[in-house]
Amino acid sequence: MVEQQMENLSVNDDDDVVDPWNVTGKSETGIDYDKLIKRFGSQKIDESLIQRFETVTGKRAHHFLRRGIFFSHRDFHNILSLYEKGEKFYLYTGRGPSSESMHIGHMIPFVFTKWLQDVFNVPLVIQLTDDEKVLWRDIKVEDARQMAFNNAKDIIAVGFDPKNTFIFNDLDFIGKCPEFYQNMIRIQKCVTFNQAKGIFGFGDSDVIGKVSFPAVEAAPSFSTSFPFIFGKKAVPCLVPCAIDQDPYFRMSRDVAARLKFPKPSLLHSTFLPALQGAQHKMSASDPNASIFLNDTVKQIKNKINKYAFSGGQATVEEHREKGGNTSVDISYKYLTFFLEDDDRLNEIKKQYESGELLTGELKKIAIETITPFVQAYQARRAAVTDDVLKQFFEIRPIEF
């Protein structure tokens, strides 16, 4: 039987486009995330949830939570209840590898996942969907695998520890773990072409690999896909991801109910906007829209000064009089992601909106905030050797 979650989510012409392959906002302030929550049927991360998080964990909530950068969830209360009772769960996130360097927007879910892992002290599995890239793009198997290995190094440099983190690419791992393939088949048995069409927008001229791929992204949300970590236990899963990946997990949750697996819980992030404005997310395919993790200090400075869309006024006089608009200013938006100090951020907001702070000065603060973040990252990245990579990819029991 088709559950409600498997149904097509009707989209209107004036809705923002948010699916695993396209993200575009209709307004210059960016995507209307509250509207998205309604459309997707997820829950808003509100004050009471954040409070409960702080009570249960005894830790201050991450500024991504406090500032609505992780803004939506499904059943996060369940995870907090498990933690409260001292019961086990695990984290799962992932990435579709690409040949370009990763950019600072790619870091957001990983930085947050790392923080969750530190708070909860649980295992993490990270999937690199190189098979997806072969199916969707003009990319060969060998090249997709290489992209996955390179991207894995970039991810490891966020600060993960092989002690409790397993990283895998589909094109190798699925051929090394029969239980994973068996779960793929179980999932593929629960979803009709019609349903996949409704959830993902597939058409008759899509290749059959695309049609069945959602099972590959769903499988890691079931612990039995990793018997070397979890044995045969049905361990609940928490998936931190960008909101565009939600369709995979709406499907996973429906399938879970039918296979008598625990439904994965979810935490959804917003997107780091492109330099040119909040309608688009930062994209690796446009170098002028993105700050890459391998950009030099000079490149970062130039890109922000040259491209970061400003909410300031046309002249200094006008700016002093009317003030800047933080709801469209990209430098300010970046500070909400990368400047941890709440008081400082509030002060900047006040000063910019009052006209006291000029665009050039705001950009300077953004540059001074993002540059050390990237530099620290680059130092960690330099230490990720092939040997380190191997440790994360090894099929092995991990701390649990």
Next chain:
Amino acid sequence: MVEQQMENLSVNDDDDVVDPWNVTGKSETGIDYDKLIKRFGSQKIDESLIQRFETVTGKRAHHFLRRGIFFSHRDFHNILSLYEKGEKFYLYTGRGPSSESMHIGHMIPFVFTKWLQDVFNVPLVIQLTDDEKVLWRDIKVEDARQMAFNNAKDIIAVGFDPKNTFIFNDLDFIGKCPEFYQNMIRIQKCVTFNQAKGIFGFGDSDVIGKVSFPAVEAAPSFSTSFPFIFGKKAVPCLVPCAIDQDPYFRMSRDVAARLKFPKPSLLHSTFLPALQGAQHKMSASDPNASIFLNDTVKQIKNKINKYAFSGGQATVEEHREKGGNTSVDISYKYLTFFLEDDDRLNEIKKQYESGELLTGELKKIAIETITPFVQAYQARRAAVTDDVLKQFFEIRPIEF
């Protein structure tokens, strides 16, 4: 681009139904195999091909070839040319496992494959599609795997040798061989849902696992799916199979051209008819229609005497006068499969058609021919232990 072979094959209402899931003839003489050759676009195995086979191999053609039981092919000439030049190729066949005992009809492709292997001295891979059974039937992963292992023992008892035969079930092997999964993805990238619909008749309400399954049956026809046997070499493949499996290999051949793999060659068999008549193939789900490999001597005798459809006349007098009809007589048809002696078979035909031989006498000959075949099989089957099974399933280099 869609090649001609990927196109839907138009079926008329009065055509026999022959696809991987259904086989039904419209006439009491059974399926019109000549018409099928035209519909499928394959080639008839004619006298000149049989002659060439005998010249190239120096061996007499098997009676399955001489009698049109293997009646159709694709590019078998290529295989004979390779053999002539001393170049390598391999054999691939398979079975969708079932919980019932295998019947004598299931043996036909395996008996013939064993003979081909002896003639050519080449490696053989045998696929058990337990994943297919999970997707198509109400069967759990664990049960499907068990069925595959049991069926494998039945197949081994045909007389295969682990020295040059590798047997695998999908639900375990795909999770042990990344190159196999990688080929699945390559194949799934070449076939659209529309094409799969045309070839296999899938509909929008079919589950996504069915839609992508054809890639699983196609993958073993490419040698790079078995790197532990063939390394990275593109070794041509010969697939002996029942004609109903042809759609998979029409697809494989089309995909091969696009992936620059050698196109698999094919040898197609007719079906051993059910006891009740030639319209239906022998089916494990109807015990009265089938002679099982674990039937007792008494059961074989009773089933043939009681159920084998007779081409004889209503009374002895009428039979003596008009003679029997070998084109519908099931006992006679079975003799064409199981009685190797051509002279003796011709003599029986003549005597039966002239009325000299009565139905009861013909049935007796059929019983006396099939019983020792089954008994010899049962003796070999008793020797297939778990240890023997293991040898065939081990991922290993094999003689090549």
